[in-house]
Amino acid sequence: VTFAVDASVAGKLFFVEEYSDRALALFRDADRSGEEILAPHLLAAEFVNIVRRKMRQEAVTLVRASAAINELLALPLQYHAEPDIYREAILLTERYSLSASTPSMWRSPGSRDATCGWRTSGCGAPSAAGWRS
């Protein structure tokens, strides 16, 4: 079984909330089976933003935040880019005079699910945000 996860699943793995147990179960399953976990390449950048928001709004300390980012980066995930994002990037960077080194800006209005919905339709529960093949 192969999983692909997005930043919302990664966030739920660390921050206990409604679907956290399911997120942990996905990773435990991969741990048992030895299959790789796939991830869009923006996952880490979006995870940092989630952690920053948890610091600002839910009093997560910098020590804990740094530990979370270190542990996410320690997971042996296989990162993949969506080819279309690069085609979109060159158009957006030209249109808004942006640097192509700001991938967080590589999204046009109306394409909010470009990474979250990688082969899926939403950012909700891990069962929707991840997919199996």
Place this chain on the structure above:
Amino acid sequence: MARQVERITVTPLTPDQRRQMHDTLERIVRLREALLADRGGRPFGSVSDDLAAIRDERERQLP
């Protein structure tokens, strides 16, 4: 419009990667328990809502 789909080759984790996965997950479980304990056991707000807000904010920053 048709989207190009990336063909992905999935390979099993190597023994070192499997050990890394297992050890990292164990540390993550301890960390999430510590994060929860910091809040007196009160669950966090929705990460999906956080992500939606982050993406909305990013889109608003576009000129």
